[in-house]
Amino acid sequence: MFKKGDVVELKSGSPKMTIKEIEESNECFCVWFVNSKPEYGTFEDALLKKVEEAPVAIV
Numbered sequence: 001m002f003k004k005g006d007v008v009e010l011k012s013g014s015p016k017m018t019i020k021e022i023e024e025s026n027e028c029f030c031v032w033f034v035n036s037k038p039e040y041g042t043f044e045d046a047l048l049k050k051v052e053e054a055p056v057a058i059v
Helices: none
Strands: 007-010 017-022 027-034 037-044 048-050
Antiparallel strands (some): 007 048, 017 027
């Protein structure tokens, strides 16, 4: 469902997080930033949803 580098958030709400690693147990090790300081956590994939990235316009 998810892959390394995907931007996700908790279904219940959270900051945007990037998946750094995915364990065989389908737990996702994520990183996000609070005041420019990295924070880390591991979450079951069932608790996460992918964040839709806005398309980038080339001018």
